Amino acid sequence: MLRKVLYIDLTKRESWVEERQGLFDQWMGGTGVGIKLLSEECPTGADPLSPEAPIILSIGPLNGVFPVATKAVATFKSPLTGELGESYAGGRLHLAMRFAGHEAIVIRGKAELPSYISINDAEVKIKDATSIWGIEAQTTGMILREREPGVGRRSIIRIGPAGEAQVRYAGVVVDTYRHFGRLGLGATFGSKNLKALAISGTETAEIPDARRYREVYNRLYSTAVQTDVMEKYHDIGTSVNISVLNWLKGLPTKNFQLSSFIDAEKISGEMFADNYLFRRLSCAGCPIGCVHIAALKSAFSPHHEFEVRKVSYDYEPIYSLGSNLGVNTAEGVLRLIDVCERMGLDVMSAGVVLSWATEAYERDLITPQETLGLPLQWNNVDGYIKALENIVKAPNEFYAALAKGVDYASARFGGQEFAMALGGNEVSGYHTGPASIVGQLVGVRHSHLDNAGYSIDQKAAKKQLDPEKMVDEIIKEDNSRGVFNSLVGCLFARGVYTEENIIDALGAVGITKTKEDLQTLGESIFEEKYKFKTREGFDLTRVRVPRRLFETVSTLGKVTPETVEEMLRLYRKKRGWS
Numbered sequence: 150m151l152r153k154v155l156y157i158d159l160t161k162r163e164s165w166v167e168e169r170q171g172l173f174d175q176w177m178g179g180t181g182v183g184i185k186l187l188s189e190e191c192p193t194g195a196d197p198l199s200p201e202a203p204i205i206l207s208i209g210p211l212n213g214v215f216p217v218a219t220k221a222v223a224t225f226k227s228p229l230t231g232e233l234g235e236s237y238a239g240g241r242l243h244l245a246m247r248f249a250g251h252e253a254i255v256i257r258g259k260a261e262l263p264s265y266i267s268i269n270d271a272e273v274k275i276k277d278a279t280s281i282w283g284i285e286a287q288t289t290g291m292i293l294r295e296r297e298p299g300v301g302r303r304s305i306i307r308i309g310p311a312g313e314a315q316v317r318y319a320g321v322v323v324d325t326y327r328h329f330g331r332l333g334l335g336a337t338f339g340s341k342n343l344k345a346l347a348i349s350g351t352e353t354a355e356i357p358d359a360r361r362y363r364e365v366y367n368r369l370y371s372t373a374v375q376t377d378v379m380e381k382y383h384d385i386g387t388s389v390n391i392s393v394l395n396w397l398k399g400l401p402t403k404n405f406q407l408s409s410f411i412d413a414e415k416i417s418g419e420m421f422a423d424n425y426l427f428r429r430l431s432c433a434g435c436p437i438g439c440v441h442i443a444a445l446k447s448a449f450s451p452h453h454e455f456e457v458r459k460v461s462y463d464y465e466p467i468y469s470l471g472s473n474l475g476v477n478t479a480e481g482v483l484r485l486i487d488v489c490e491r492m493g494l495d496v497m498s499a500g501v502v503l504s505w506a507t508e509a510y511e512r513d514l515i516t517p518q519e520t521l522g523l524p525l526q527w528n529n530v531d532g533y534i535k536a537l538e539n540i541v542k543a544p545n546e547f548y549a550a551l552a553k554g555v556d557y558a559s560a561r562f563g564g565q566e567f568a569m570a571l572g573g574n575e576v577s578g579y580h581t582g583p584a585s586i587v588g589q590l591v592g593v594r595h596s597h598l599d600n601a602g603y604s605i606d607q608k609a610a611k612k613q614l615d616p617e618k619m620v621d622e623i624i625k626e627d628n629s630r631g632v633f634n635s636l637v638g639c640l641f642a643r644g645v646y647t648e649e650n651i652i653d654a655l656g657a658v659g660i661t662k663t664k665e666d667l668q669t670l671g672e673s674i675f676e677e678k679y680k681f682k683t684r685e686g687f688d689l690t691r692v693r694v695p696r697r698l699f700e701t702v703s704t705l706g707k708v709t710p711e712t713v714e715e716m717l718r719l720y721r722k723k724r725g726w727s
């Protein structure tokens with residue numbers, strides 16, 4: 150199988166394919182290939198919203214071939230943090246890229262007018278999107294489904310008004326209910342006048358050893374569906390963690406002022422499942438079905454006329470738009486998720502920005518004049534909906550600042566001690582202890598999914614891990630996830646893809662790797678990413694930790710600045726950094 154990169158230049162309206170076998174041989178695919186292409190393509194110091202800043206989409210050798218290898222990765226320069234942007238999405242994109250025969254796509258330049266890219270096998274067209282510019286993300290998807298070929302073998306990714314307005318944490322909606330959520334890929338699309346990308350194809354994957362393939366496939370499939378490795382994701386789903394983390398005192402509440410929520414039961418996974426769950430869906434190629442869809446009934450006229458909107462939910466949006474905003478009804482959370490979905494906003498950043506604004510308003514750092522008369526108060530769902538709309542419209546300096554993220558807004562209006570971002574990225578929903586804080590600080594994209602520090606804290610609660618052991622675990626996860634994200638698998642399936650299974654699966658598609666090869670690859674990918682980060686100005690010795698994280702009790706008790714400092718020192722030492 151020849152492994153190729155599709156290049157698209159929006160400025161010149163050109164596209165071409167290059168064989169890059171050596172690139173894939175060395176960096177596997179997915180995030181490994183993504184970071185190499187970004188380093189090649191992005192000039193040092195480029196403005197993330199300029200035509201010079203590229204977008205890279207990539208998949209790996211197992212996508213479309215093995216179960217639960219269902220993700221695609223976007224690599225770009227983040228307009229939110231100014232350094233590495235990396236975001237993963239499920240849905241059908243990975244499969245459509247495989248069908249079209251493009252394992253990596255590089256998008257350069259800027260279209261003169263609103264446009265979308267249409268890829269069908271080798272044919273690439275840059276089409277006019279003037280008529281859909283300004284339209285919400287979901288409706289855009291519906292329109293393009295009518296216009297674009299390839300039903301059943303197609304993926305459509307698009308931005309909403311937030312991406313067009315270049316809100317720094319705008320996301321890209323992928324097919325239905327999946328997203329490139331974090332770090333502002335939507336703003337990058339918007340800066341290129343790029344509304345959407347539709348991709349489809351008719352190619353098939355080459356399997357050099359069909360017998361071995363069948364054996365490995367069956368083994369992976371039965372581990373996924375017949376053991377308990379992935380069971381929890383199907384049942385109540387990740388939202389089951391609301392009750393668990395609340396009990397553990399790890400559930401961020403009202404901008405991390407508390408770590409448990411008195412009304413947690415009212416927004417628990419069980420509450421959603423019993424009263425709102427409508428159906429479960431899967432990414433293409435996954436037998437699990439962890440995408441939980443709620444039916445949200447709302448009246449749109451006083452004459453008993455109702456609209457039923459389908460809204461996907463999981464743990465992170467319920468934390469960020471629920472407990473963290475003091476919202477104590479499942480319906481309120483769903484209404485807020487729905488607005489983010491339509492606007493094309495990252496729910497996590499949006500919730501954290503609003504929770505900072507609410508506390509700043511409470512402390513009189515922000516006046517009603519700045520909020521345009523909107524009372525930003527805990528649990529005020531209607532007020533939050535209006536505020537989200539204002540963030541996208543940016544009618545004044547205050548809302549324009551909110552659109553740039555919580556670091557920027559707090560630097561402008563004050564309240565940095567409770568501006569909940571680590572490495573410039575709004576924090577995820579875990580106040581479990583020092584590993585969660587350090588994990589997000591050192592992580593390549595400052596996400597809880599870089600190394601699952603929150604899970605290391607929970608392990609530490611059971612078996613006394615000292616700071617050094619926690620750092621060892623963080624490094625191990627950092628490296629091994631680099632390999633898994635090159636394949637590109639769903640992180641929920643990490644228990645299915647043991648090292649042995651990865652080696653066997655790669656063998657079945659003609660790629661020979663040893664355990665040592667995989668370990669070296671993981672380390673190299675991590676180093677490449679840090680090279681890019683430091684090149685673009687990231688400095689681990691100068692990261693800001695909001696004081697709030699040391700004030701509020703966590704699952705492991707109060708975290709001290711000294712513990713975090715010590716772990717960062719150990720981390721740098723073990724990485725061999727001066």
Ligand code: SF4
Binds near residue numbers: 219430431436640642
């Ligand atoms: S477990 Fe969930 S997120 Fe992962 S591939 Fe399956 S449906 Fe998609």
